[in-house]
Amino acid sequence: MNPNVPTGRGTGNRPANVFEKSEFVREFPEGIDWTEPDVSPATEFLQVESKSILSFNDSPDIPFSYSVNPYQGCEHGCVYCYARNSHQYWGYDAGLGFESKILVKKDCVRLLRKEFEKKNYRPRPMVLSGNTDCYQPAERKFKLTGSILELCLEFGHPVSIITKNSLIDRDRETIRALAEKKLVHVYFSINHLDARLKRVMEPRTATARKKLDLIQKFSSCGIPCGIMVAPIIPGINLEAMPQLIREAGAAGALKAGYTVVRLNGHVKKLFQDWLEAYFPDRKNKVMHQIESLHGGQSNDVQWGRRMKGEGVLAQSISSLFRAAVNKYMDPQRTMPEFDVTQFKRNGQLNLFSL
Template identity: 65%
Template sequence: MKAADFKGRGTGHQPGNKYEKASLVQEHIEGIDLPEYEENPPTKFINVNTKSALSVNDSPDLPLNYSVNPYQGCEHGCIYCYARNSHQNWGYDSGLGFETNILVKTDLPTQLKKQFEKKNYQPQTIMLSGNTDCYQPAESKYKLTRKILETCLEYRHPVSVITKNSLIERDTDILKALSERNLVHVYFSINHLDNKLKLLLEPRTAVAQKKIELIRKFSELGIPSGIMVAPIIPGINTEAIPQIIQLAAEAGARKVGYTVVRLNGQVKELFRNWMEEHFPDRTDKVMHQIEALHGGKANDTEWGRRIKGEGVLAKSISDLVQLSIRKYLPKESKMPSLDFSQFKGNGQLKFF
């Protein structure tokens, strides 16, 4: 099925789960062999428990070691999302199943408090989120991200938030309280300025203009904000890089980062199907350029290269980003250092 058949979804495809021995197939489309989905399926929210609130990142090319992921699966529907593959671990597919089966870790705030209270816990900046967006639509109902921020404020624990959703505006009060204690950084992921492209590439995310407005609002309130131009997809959104950085800098962004797209696992198949549906005239060219960034293959697990790419094309992207930063971002602009000295964990809270 095509994504166009499912309004607000990034894909209509359901690749088989590689961990399942059996899968549904459609060999004969007849009255007794109906598609699993004949119309846009509703989103299902599945409550799950977690043993640990913190996920440990051991990759040397990621700046933060700890991440908190209140949700698995994501309604945003970003076709390139690397987290799609991990949804197979839960028994779902990485395509439409990833967008319509959202696991909600309802006990995560409680588990986070328990970890903060451990005697041997050493505070490090927590990233919200390292996998799927902590402000995806589910957050409006479950408010787990808000509870996590409240916990960080209570324990005076530094946190770095990244999102593509304007729902973060709801938590301005907590973010401001954290910023007054040098306990928070906020990043917005912006990789395009074309709202028509957004509907295809990231269907249920906020438009770029809204995220720029929030950078301005947060900056005026003293909440340090930056952007990630991510992912950069050659032949799709590369030309927007300078203007994205310019608009973000003018709004008060203090830092700019970027990543290039990589298509690991089943994401390669999903992305190619997406290209053939929406940009058939440039499918092969874009796929070849992505492979050129990653040593000749779209599936890249090599540290360093998987994030920034390598080769002539990667250098041209890097040069464009750095030139735009030098041109539009003030030289003195930087994120303030986060303060770890205020942490009240390890059993200390009971004294306050």
């Protein structure tokens, strides 16, 4: 383990917030007025009120229209997480602050009910969550995701769930009831099989084995499950992809997808420091391969290209993925179509307004 990273965290760094005009620096080590920051802070849950809860997506490379994020910030601590930078909008940093300052949208269920009850609301599949994990450790205490799923069941609203946490098993019966009405898809994000790698790259997520066991458990009771191999990091976890897809297919997964890593904003420096700490022998190679996916840069914002990359390596990854899916997943088994006709407003079906 890296002594500079607190136990159970993805990073010990606190990069400056790009929206702040000033920052604390230590220019003179002998300064008597300097107070060392807490290098191993306890998680702080900050309950906030929101003006709205339903976010609309218009990106052509993201297959959903609506998303709901009950939490901002994430204790999972995945070092590569693209959502880290968004924490700066709330006044915190993209490093340790993202992992230890968790914003809890306490009124999210009320706001979502209000949206569903609007006369002009039209149901479209929404995803939990588009930014941070809806089943991160905070959910054990606040149960917002569980309440949102119960609301979806009440209104007959379609929902897609993606998570890295086994806590989802707590809500299995609600999810099963949604599945009976063709109102739910569940995706487990798994990008490696190495428990030691998990401890340093995604410290507070569930192990791959636990998530694969849940795919089998959920599939056996009629809940449609898929797997997201995301993100693929060449030189770190790429070679695990075929075996992951094989095991997911054997467990009952109906669909697989993948994305390649992109290091936006502060995530690039956090990831480089992580490589230096845990994989110094391959740091340069890994960074060069990532850059080869994005036209020589570590990040890409171009729709249609940013998720899969481009170039020779991107083509190789795509070919490896397609070959594994064709070999290990039954093409006759697919995710069921969502049934939006199940949607009801104020307890009444609205078949003529859909």
